[in-house]
Amino acid sequence: MKSEQFSSLVHSAEALKAALESNPNLINEQDEDGLTLLHHAAQIGNYMGSTSASKILDVLFANENLDFTIKDKAGNTAVHVAAWCCEDRVTCQYVFPSFVTEAAKRGFDFATLSQQGQTVLHIATRTSYTSRTGRINNVDNVINNAANPGINALSSSGSTALYYAINHLHFDEAYSLLAAGANPLVYGSDRDPFAMVDEHLATLNSWLSQDEYADQHEAINEKIGQLNDLKTAMITSDPVKSFAEIRKNARILAQGKRQGSLFATLPDELLQKIAADTKKPETTEEEADAIAKEHLNKPAV
Known part of the structure; x- marks a missing residue:
């Protein structure tokens, strides 16, 4: 069946139900672009209201043979497509959450990478819609429903979902x-979350000295404050504070290999103190842990 025929079917719940009753195999059939009815349904929020969208999804989700794992020719499952389309109210508030809930019930692996090397969570941190009450955060929806949301999964570029969130200033x-266990020390290539925060801070601070941004100082300072607060939250997150990470990074410091380390964000004199104090033979693990945590809870930002 052609793409336009699939698209037409997901415009009408009655037509869709009749077509599936006539041809049950249609449920997972793919068009010339590899899109299934489910892929097409992921996009209906762009042009119909939540009531109409609900009727379409009810027909599809009632079919026990519906397959959420099928990828189109671009390498996206229907859940990935729904995440990419999350830029309007109906998709963000209804369609995408419905896809996540139903896919989770059927055991969909949310750590699945698209052909572009991104999980559903990677995409959800980037796309957004701002309603009258504020911007909709669909990351919680994935985290709360998925058995394996892929919190620290790396994209093909070496980015975690946390890196994408910081890159797009989606606080x-x-x-x-972070609350779900994202580890700021996990990244590939040059996609260091701490470095991304520092890059934003450098840019914003430079704007404060430029005349063209003179009337935006209040907004700029607000963003700087938000970034500093986020950086503190990252430094004091459980994965970073864990004693194993502290000792590992202290040994890296002693060897002069600071690339990719949390401690690269702290002053040299503090780095030397942490490395020295946590490595003293007479220092117990409890004392070393307390020393490291004391410094980490007072980050230089």
Whole structure:
């Protein structure tokens, strides 16, 4: 069946139900672009209200043979497509959450990478819609429903979902990820979350000295404050504070290999003190842990 025929079917719940009753195999059939009815349904929030969208999804989700794992020719499952389309109210508030809930019930692996090398969570941290009551955060929806949301999964570029959230200045998503166990020390290539925060801070601070941004100082300082607060939250997150990470990074410091380390964000004199104090033969693990945590809870930002 052609793409336009699939698209037409997901415009009408009655037509869709009749077509599936006539041809049950249609449920997972793919068009010339590899899209299934489910892929097409992921996009209906762009042009119909939540009531109409609900009727379409009810027909599809009632079919026990519905397959959420099928990828189109671009390498996206229907859940990935729904995440990418999350830029309007109906998709963000209804369609995407419905896809996540139903896919989770059917055992969908949310750590699945698209052909572009991204999980559903990677995409959810980037796309957004701002309603009258504020911007909608769909990261929580994935985290709360998925058995394996892929919190620290790396994209093909070496990015975690946390890196994407920071890159797009999506603070709510970043805090949701940290609360769910995102590790700021996990990254590939040059996609260091701490470095991304520092890059934003450098840019914003430079704007404060430029005349063209003279009327935006209040907004800029607000963003700087938000970034500093986020950086503190990252430094004091459980994965970073864990004693194993502290000792590992202290040994890296002693060897002069600071690339990719949390401690690269702290002053040299503090780095030397942490490395020395946590490595003293007479220092117990409890004392070393307390020393490291004391410094980490007072970050230089």
